[in-house]
Amino acid sequence: MAQENGTRNQDIDYEALARSLTEITAKSQELVQDFLQQEQSAHHLAMEDAAQMAQLFQQLAARVMADPARLMQMQMAFWQNYMGLMQNVALRFWGLESEPVAQPAKGDRRFQHQGWEDHPFFDFVKQSYLLAADHTHAVVRDVEGLDDQTKKKVDFYTRAFIDAMAPSNFVATNPEVLQKTVDTGGQNLLQGLNNLLDDLKRGRGRLDIRMTDYDAFEVGTNLATTPGQVVYQNELMQLIQYEPTTTEVHKRPLLLVPAWINKYYIMDLNDEKSMVKWLVDQGHTVFIISWRNPDESLAEKQFEDYMLEGPVTAMDVVQEITGSEEMNLVGYCLGGTLSACTLAWLAARGDRRIQAATFLTCMLDFEYPGELEVFLDEEQISTLERRMGQKGYLEGRYMSTTFNMLRANDLIWSFFVNNYLKGDEPFPFDLLYWNSDSTNMPAKMHSFYLRNMYQRNLLKEPGGLELAGEAIDLGKIDIPAYFMSAKEDHIAPWKSTIRGPRLLSGPTRYVLGGSGHIAGVINPPHKNKYGYWTNTAKTVDQDEWLEGAEPHEGSWWNDWGQWLAGYGGDKVKARKVGSKKHAPIEPAPGSYVRHGVLYDD
Template sequence: MARSTAHGGKIHPIDRFLHATEARVTSGLSPASIMAAYSDWVVHLANAPGKQAELVEKALRKNLRFAAYVQQAMFGRKGAPCIDPLPQDRRFQSPDWQTIPFSCWYQGFLLTQQWWHNATVGIGGVTPHHEDVVSFSARQILDMFSPSNFPWTNPTVLRRTFDEKGQNLIRGARNFAEDWERAVLQKPPVGTEAFRVGGNLAMTKGKVVYRNRLIELIQYEPTTKKVGAEPVLIVPAWIMKYYILDLSESNSMVKYLVDQGHTVFIISWKNPTEDDSDTGFHDYIDLGVNKALEAVRGIVGETPVHTVGYCIGGTLLSIAAAAICRDGKDWIKTVTLFAAQTDFTEAGELMLFIDDSQIAYLEDLMWDRGYLDTKEMAGAFQLLRSNDLIWSKLINDYLMGERTQMTDLMAWNADATRMPYRMHSEYLRSLFLNNDFAEGRYYVDDKPVALTDIHVPLFVVGAERDHVAPWKSVFKINLLADTDITFLLASGGHNAGIISEPGHPHRHFRVAEKKERDPYVAPDQWFEQTPVSEGSWWPAWEAWLTAQSGGKVDARAVGNRDAGYPAICDAPGSYVLQD
């Protein structure tokens, strides 16, 4: 797919090759984008003497406060700390950090971190995006020098080293060497070998009943004599493999739905290669959602379908559903969206990596090899939660000499997929950058679609600590859609908040229904006035599905040879096994 500039000029192949080469070194991050943000910040700060004076004053006050704290600590008088860590910052929770000199080191670090935050925000004239990038970058750089990351400044590591006579550091060196070897040889992380797709993952019984060049459609075997009249079709994200919704037997959403008496289908996406570089977003609509719906209706009879979309799969489903409803087709009974954004104006920290410069850089990288590799995507997601995903691993695996126990969700997370060049470019530009769907500029079959085209009931799930699809961004569907909406806010993050099976400890949720004519309620107000329910949210959603259904029918056979949909092979199929 050729790319032009905003003014219609073609990008020279030499420039694209250079950018693609650079991007391999920078893990897909655009130096020009970062420098533009830094230049915007530094020029405006240099022209803001009032802000400079304020920063000098803050530095003096922090130093005086810190000096008083150190003096008290040195004389054994325990006073209140200068600064408390943020609620999500668990680096300094150990009581060992409250002893000299470690208490002074971590207090000094947090004060420095707070000062730099003040220095990177609140400067008149800096664009909000550039302010976010500079503030985020400063935080990432400072986190590298946290006293918790070094064995001689981390009291917990020092205690372990003393108690074990250094054996923890020897184990840590072995762990590091093993991880380095696996990274160089492009092997999966340690522990993933204990999990096998089709063995102890994705093990719910079913058959592939349809296949094209983009999807395999799996239908699961019934476990009840009666099933709901309308089947359930799940459209997962293709940024990862579908079996997050069919992990182990104990936490499989697919198995849960089947055991509750639903006929369940799920899409398994092909892992694209350079041959799929010209596969576009509309191909995912036509060959993905539309062909899957045609197959489901061909197998079970022409009945409307309960549709479910997760993450980018939910965004795709919402666009496809809008087009289907716009055209007067009665294919869809309900739409359920898990952690799926339909408006991208408040898309969270992922927007740090989205601007014209960054997208152009990624396009040149994808142009060179036909797809976006898993490493670039993984790097961006790790940066969003660097303390949890990078530095905590360094401390635990390499300094403490312990191995984090691999779980089924972690093994799934390591089984990433690629993004086709054309599709990912269209997705980033049309949705993330231009917000075309929410603003009525997105076209399907040469006609615009909007959320107001969807006239079936919606069940929308957000997660409280979601960094990928912030719940307040997901919540905006209440403002944009003109139909009955049940919104549920789950505890947890983007993945753990969705995989919240009954019996999972420490889970809660809020849920409320908004009828089509009800007034809009802002998210903070909704949060305050909606009561908390303890436990898994899955039963609440399943009860909603049952209430929307047209009763029960006899359990259906898998596939329908007479309709042209024979069982092709056993689940989980072949596409999910592609590297």
Template structure:
């Protein structure tokens, strides 16, 4: 096995030549019978080949002119991901003669066994009813076309066998360093995902069938998709024209009531006659756009919370540009405190409820520690943490990207403009779920040439934001690499030392069972550092779908445990499962913190007569690209 080239030219060249190869196969098969392709068929194939070659030459000209972006810079840089993974894979014993001999012998045995089920070879057997019972199953090869012909059965079964063995080798290698071991395992998984026969035109029966049926039109459309993505420097998951922020997503009525160079503060209009006296301030992660919590109305957590009688404020962070080159974590902590104080002053209340999602949840923990140290803990009545980590010892696969060489490459990339291009971060997260977020779309978009779907969650996923360079590097080094946040007073913000053990604010801590970005066990560790009361909830699904789970959807489930639990394993062992959304459980908890209500009048209604507001929700920061 060899690592696939990071240059898209190789992939484009194969696509450009695929119709000619497939036509040769088609003519050879037809020549064995009584019919050969007619003049009309040959003309269509010639037109397809010409169009593909034209796209190919255009791409080459763009390359020479420097117009095409190729891949995210972190992939193309010599010290970037592809080079790093090639170095990690050097630890695999693939070149050893005994390993190669075993792979060959296992392959021969597999081929004989698979072909035998089709009545071919020395181990031929009578095929069973319903087709052959192949030894390995994988959802990528679930389509019956992978089993209908012996050739494709052998191809994908051989791939699955080799993938198993490569992954087993990675598991068995002892690097002497747990971090390097994880990097090797990640690299091996990424390699075997990339080399799937589904990703190449001539070894995917679905692509072959569609290419022959459409005279290669799917490959023409696929190459157009690929070239468009190379110009954007980003993989497209959904129809880019299907959604408009403020028109069919992020439509909950509200006003921007406050703005700084770092964020806009949105207040949403009440939907009930009375509301909880203590308002809610939501801090979404600035790694993404805030409207993950305000997608279509039926999926919107913000709209649902408003409908429950909560006065909701949301921070919409500004995507970083050159003006934010010197922004650091202290600035985000100060911004959270500013937002809390702005809401308190605006509504004349003593405290707010706060939600921190992902990195903004990590920051909320630091903010609470700063407020406690400054003698202002009562300004936050309760804190809810959506999949937020403070202890990064077991922070999951993202840590494979945190070593000195990769940090140096990231620093070099972001130093040019003072910010990290959001496409690099998006590509990082996509790599963590390569089959679902990369290769699935390579097949659909580039090989099958399918039309893009309209899916709001994936539209949000591709709506990237840039990150301030200084903040990003310090965050990776101080938290992910050095795990300083859980060391009392090892970090400070605005001159105030941060000690999480000073936090007495009641906390609601949520983790998601299948979270690949903030593993549930890592999120659990927040409970070990708080002095105040806390409630921990484990929900089904992952980092995004687990949050966007309205009750009406009747999806997934969540687990709670009211008994003592010293470890995450203890929590799981004694947990009770409840089907459906966690949202009702959370709102009940929030009301228990303070159930007092007030009329939804005055400044509880943003934009009323005499109220100074800046613009309608969702504001302008979320639309800046």
């Protein structure tokens, strides 16, 4: 053993270690200065968050202690399970086989390394954690006397704490990290510290975990590459028209309305994954809105401004360029919610230009918003409004962190281990690059959206909202509509999206795809992945709908393509990009998409 250690010490490059330590020291000094500069403004809001959290768990502790008999019963059950684990460990140390007391859930990637199974110590650590996690979950889940909202918040933050305390997140209890530390003489930890400091510097004192290799991608080079031109722009958006790839196209052009949370190019990732390119190749004249990343100059923009300066204005431009008074609309996520508002506003004015609409993972009834609900009570929204009031907008990183917390093990802790403990570089992945390219939210618009949609759920009520002088009634939307949802969506749960079709008065088709909010939608046919389900029943009961649904292999795009073609109108000669009035301004993807966290403003 001594000889092995001596050989290993000889392999260590002390000069490289010294250079790493010098670099770390310099970065640390710069980071402390950046952190102190902004700490004063953030301190008050952080104290508010801490006070709210403390109050939640004080309520939990009081309710748990109010029933000591039940608590004792649960503790005894945990003790019995733990004694079973100790017996299991003893048998393994004697070289005997034994059945595990606790096992990770299917799909839990934290314990995939063989060391968690092969070594009795790490197997014990793993099972101890899983038992403690199950016990803690049970205590929170079964507590009585808390209102539903408080219980959901306590459950969410408890799971966040349990995820953070996983043994896979610590050097001393992660066999894979320990092995790499031995193999590299600790160089992985130094590199991990370097990575940590880089992420803190990019986040200006707040941890901004790098999920992918940012240098591997560039918008306009290997992302958002479908040929097209910006044919119009205003304060809020640029409108892109794509060049045709077929000699004939459907008469009715197609206007795509993405969400303004993140960038539009989720719908145009690359040639293999681009929904835009696929639609163009299907013979559609495609236009898409590229939203501007707002700063303090747009702080006064309202939700109705996004409607008027977004799809309503875009419709006028599309009509002028194509000469078609009829067109179809596609809205994705928040863009779908805006599209529904736009359609109801147009219906109130007797405007019939939109002939068919598609809603992708979009909520119109917000009764079941999923785990986002824990961030949407009065205290949380009021705190958020004070945060937005400091700059006139909500920083994109805040929104990104909120969504990442909903899948912390996949979107936070897996990268924490990879980047900081193993010292590895994250794998190049276009979806995660897009996910990191976050955008800001204007204060007034975002406050209106959170309070009227999520908190009060007024969009589903006829006349519950008024936008630009018109009462919004989704029941007046009588055109054909296609709804697509994703089975594992944690942002727009299909328990909520399945309620959308019942609010419209026209013929609707509801399709459920596999996977989640992004991968479930961006699922090109040639990948032949996930599958989808169809059912003409109008029930809003998930189990009932799925039980009567017909399963299909491959991508839901195949089904959607046939539906779109049916409402695309006759074929006409392919159109040129732009017109005399709306001449091309610049090539796609345009300049608005290049401003954000990953680009220089």
